[in-house]
Amino acid sequence: MLDPADCPDMPILRAQIDATDRELVRLLAKRAGYIDRAVEIKTEVGLPASIPARVEDVVSKVKQTAEAEGLDPAIAEALWR
Structure with a gap:
């Protein structure tokens, strides 16, 4: 990944934005998995959601x-x- 200041033109800048968006979605999906697991554990031990x-x-x-x-x-x- 390039720093924004190191993007020499719009195609490269857009490619970096697209790659960042994909990584953000992957990370948010992973976080959602942790939240789902937390709900399961909380249910098992009687904690509120x-x-x-x-x-x-x-x-x-x-x-x-x-x-x-x-x-x-x-x-x-x-x-x-």
């Missing part, structure tokens, strides 16, 4: 990571909520 404190912890970490990576934390928060 949603634990508000955990949700807030995850969102807080995502916002911190977004800020460190130069992404608007509000965008990250919206995606995770």
Whole structure:
């Protein structure tokens, strides 16, 4: 993967965007699998599906990571909520 500044023209830039989109989808699908497994485990041990404190912890970490990576934390928060 090239850094955006290293893309010399639009075809290469678009190819990088497309590759990034594919990777994002793969990662989101993997995350969804973890969430599905969490639901199974929670059901087995009698935990509620949603634990508000955990949700807030995850969102807080995502916002911190977004800020460190130069992404608007509000965008990250919206995606995770």
